[in-house]
Amino acid sequence: MSAFSLSEFYQRNRRVVIWVILFALLWLLRDFFGIVFLTFVLAIVAAPLTEIGRRRLRMPPWLALTSVYVLFLVLLISFVRFVVPSVASEVNRTIENLPETEERLVELKNRFVESYPSLRQPLAGFLRSALTDDVVATIERRLANERQRLNLSGLDTELDVEYGEVTVEDPDKLAALTVYWNRRDQLYLNALMNEQFQRIRDYAPAVINMLYQATATTLLALLFSFMILIDLRRIKHGVAQLKSSRIGDFYDEAAQPIVRFGILVGRAIEAQALIACANTVLTLAGMMLLGIPLKAMLSVIVFVCSFIPVLGVFISTTPIVLVALNAGGPILSLAAIGMVVAIHAIEAYLLNPMIYGRHLRLNPVLTLIILYVGYHVFGLWGMLLGVPVARYFVHDVLGVPFKERGSEPQEPAAA
Numbered sequence: 461m462s463a464f465s466l467s468e469f470y471q472r473n474r475r476v477v478i479w480v481i482l483f484a485l486l487w488l489l490r491d492f493f494g495i496v497f498l499t500f501v502l503a504i505v506a507a508p509l510t511e512i513g514r515r516r517l518r519m520p521p522w523l524a525l526t527s528v529y530v531l532f533l534v535l536l537i538s539f540v541r542f543v544v545p546s547v548a549s550e551v552n553r554t555i556e557n558l559p560e561t562e563e564r565l566v567e568l569k570n571r572f573v574e575s576y577p578s579l580r581q582p583l584a585g586f587l588r589s590a591l592t593d594d595v596v597a598t599i600e601r602r603l604a605n606e607r608q609r610l611n612l613s614g615l616d617t618e619l620d621v622e623y624g625e626v627t628v629e630d631p632d633k634l635a636a637l638t639v640y641w642n643r644r645d646q647l648y649l650n651a652l653m654n655e656q657f658q659r660i661r662d663y664a665p666a667v668i669n670m671l672y673q674a675t676a677t678t679l680l681a682l683l684f685s686f687m688i689l690i691d692l693r694r695i696k697h698g699v700a701q702l703k704s705s706r707i708g709d710f711y712d713e714a715a716q717p718i719v720r721f722g723i724l725v726g727r728a729i730e731a732q733a734l735i736a737c738a739n740t741v742l743t744l745a746g747m748m749l750l751g752i753p754l755k756a757m758l759s760v761i762v763f764v765c766s767f768i769p770v771l772g773v774f775i776s777t778t779p780i781v782l783v784a785l786n787a788g789g790p791i792l793s794l795a796a797i798g799m800v801v802a803i804h805a806i807e808a809y810l811l812n813p814m815i816y817g818r819h820l821r822l823n824p825v826l827t828l829i830i831l832y833v834g835y836h837v838f839g840l841w842g843m844l845l846g847v848p849v850a851r852y853f854v855h856d857v858l859g860v861p862f863k864e865r866g867s868e869p870q871e872p873a874a875a
Contacts, residue, residue, distance in 0.1 A: 478713045493841070498681035501767075502532070503689055504726045505733075510689070522690065529686050536682075539760065540675055546757050550782040554657075557786060562653060564789045566646055580641065587648035591655065599647045606643055610636040720856060724848035731819040735811050736766030739803065743780075746799040750792065752784050773804055816847050826850075 470477055489496075506528045513524030554561070573580045588596060612633075688695060702711045740763040747755050758780050765776035777800045784796040813827040827847055834846025 474709060475713060478710055482710070482714060495677050495681055495684070497844070498677060499684045499688070500722070500725065501729055502681050502685040504729050506532070506685060506689060525686070525689055529682060532682055536675070536678060539764065540671075543757055543760055544671065546754065546779075550779060550786060553786050554782050561785065561790065562646075562650055565649055565653075566642075568790050569645055569649070570642065580645075584641075584645055584648060587645065587652055590652055591648065595651050595655070599644075599651060602647060603640075603644055606640055610640055612636055612640060717852075717856065721848065721852050724852050725845065727819045728816065728845075728848045731815045732767055734815050735807060736763050738811055738815075739763075739766045739807055742803045742806065743776075743800070746803060747780070747796075750784070750795050750799060751788070752780065752792070752796060753787050754783050758783065773800075776800075 506525065509528045510521070510524045513519045513527055514521050517524070519527070569583070573583070591599075699711075699715075702708065703715075705711075740759050743762045744755060744759045747758060752758070758776075761779055762776045765773070777797070780796050780800060781793050785793040808831075809828065812831060813825065816831075817827045830846050830850045831843060834842030834850075836842075838846070
């Protein structure tokens with residue numbers, strides 16, 4: 461039996477060994493994915509802007525690149541300096557207006573029940589189901605005292621008078637039941653709002669901490685991407701020299717696939733930028749139609765958050781709803797929620813598949829399936845990289861041809 465030879469094993473399984481090592485390194489460096497991806501995104505965005513300054517404005521390359529990054533810094537500082545305080549003030553204003561908001565919600569509920577009396581009990585059941593068991597138990601004790609004060613039994617309060625199934629001929633008893641039902645709904649609504657605003661208070665420190673971390677990460681990514689682009693020729697030359705080094709096998713095996721995958725990710729970023737623009741325009745039009753103030757600030761938030769899959773929807777919706785609630789009350793805030801739901805339905809089921817599909821040459825239905833599966837299996841990274849990974853796997857790994865050959869990514873020129 462011949463002795464095991466590591467060199468012979470490597471030569472026979474060179475491709476598998478190389479990719480196993482590369483994926484193992486990626487796994488070890490997974491905590492740095494965020495800053496690496498953000499650096500890549502900023503470089504992808506800055507490169508064409510630099511070309512505009514260099515070719516159209518006749519600026520030196522270093523000055524064009526520096527101008528682009530100064531613009532990035534101004535946008536980041538403006539966002540942190542003006543947008544974040546505005547959102548914080550809207551949150552404080554909402555908390556201060558909580559009693560008035562509760563009164564408006566109770567009035568809205570009463571008008572709704574008067575128009576649709578059969579929905580009183582289902583509405584109360586929904587409010588009750590949204591509360592914790594401890595809160596419900598506390599409210600039930602208060603309602604028991606309320607029944608005793610109004611001289612009502614538990615059976616009386618369960619009568620479906622407004623369904624027409626039971627008739628209460630005593631007007632005093634009917635008035636007492638109406639008072640009890642309104643008090644019950646008010647307690648449920650008050651407890652639900654207190655719970656939600658307590659969550660906002662509890663999450664506020666974490667959100668502020670996350671904002672500072674995101675700002676620091678963005679600043680580092682700006683620095684890294686600037687250094688890469690300002691010295692890109694030397695970096696290309698240094699990377700090309702790896703071909704004749706001891707890790708030349710890794711270069712020969714992985715360089716071209718990594719470059720092609722980077723091109724696909726760049727196309728995905730371009731697609732996401734188009735989606736962000738479309739989403740911002742639709743949201744701005746909706747806010748103008750509804751009369752929601754602070755449109756410029758909210759549009760900036762929507763545009764920035766459009767680059768954050770899934771979570772960005774909730775981040776951008778919160779300030780819109782808060783501003784609408786403070787400006788027009790519950791009805792305007794509900795209309796704002798409906799507007800956001802409609803826009804993001806258009807984005808998820810129309811814009812995403814069409815734009816991603818056109819940029820990456822994938823069927824829109826297949827793109828929608830990839831986005832859905834990627835999010836549920838891999839979360840945020842599945843949404844960010846699912847489509848380019850699937851596109852690369854289908855075309856470059858499986859070798860499935862595409863009809864529109866002229867749109868294929870070009871092989872990078874040798875350094």
